[in-house]
Amino acid sequence: MKRLLTMGLSLLVAMLAFAGDRAAKDTLSYSILGDSYSTYEGCLTPDTNLIWYFRPENKELHRNNDVRQVEQTWWHQVIKGMKGKLELNNSYSGSTVCYTGYKDKQGVHQDYSDRAFITRSNKLGNPDVILVCGATNDSWAGAPIGEYVYGNWTREELYYFRPAMAKLLHDLRANYPTARIVFILNDGLRQSINESVHTICRHYGIPCLDLKGIDKQQGHPSVAGMRAFAEQVTAFLGKLL
Secondary structure: OHHHHHHHHHHHHHHHHHHHHHHHHHOOEEEEEEOHHHOOOOOOOOOOOOOOOOOOOOHHHOOOOOOOOHHHOHHHHHHHHOOOEEEEEEEOOOOOOOOEEEEOOOOOEEEOOOOOHHHHOOOOOOOOEEEEEOOHHHHHHOOOOOOOOOOOOOOHHHHOHHHHHHHHHHHHHHHOOOOEEEEEEOOOOOHHHHHHHHHHHHHHOOOEEEOOOOOEEOOEEOHHHHHHHHHHHHHHHHHHO
């Protein structure tokens, strides 16, 4: 009897361990590749990336925006809603997909090759899902569109949006062959940017979500905007994953 009880307990422990392993495997890890919309102080890798959303204690750094907690960010809400875990958030405020940045005081476009999406795309850890939220700054900075180029990119071509966007998706596919990649496109961008993103996403078979009606303060999602952002992404992922 005692032996049977011991065997039963051992079997129960094994079953629980198996269930735990299965649950762990079913928990997807998410990496974020983004710009200011996806930043939050203390949540970025590397921590030297420029930040737009700050912790509440840093009052002198606050923008005119009511987002004050990491739990209010779109990506935190999405990962929680999908019952996943954060692998890595590599977001950089002001960053563009291509190497062309904002104009300086002399009206000359700055070189953003040190922070561009295509520069950071191989630094996302080991995720199951990659959420890319970009192209906003390319639109706002007036980055040149260029031509569609799907390979053998020259450095000069990567200062143009279309070749850089294509290289970004190509590199993500190559570097993370088992990850599910989703591109998230902000509302209110230049039509040429929107059309280019959709064309290139179709070329690489990467789903693209067009955000709609995102409330913003200082051009960035407010608490209400973050909530709508998260709801749209969660609903989109629910049909994919």
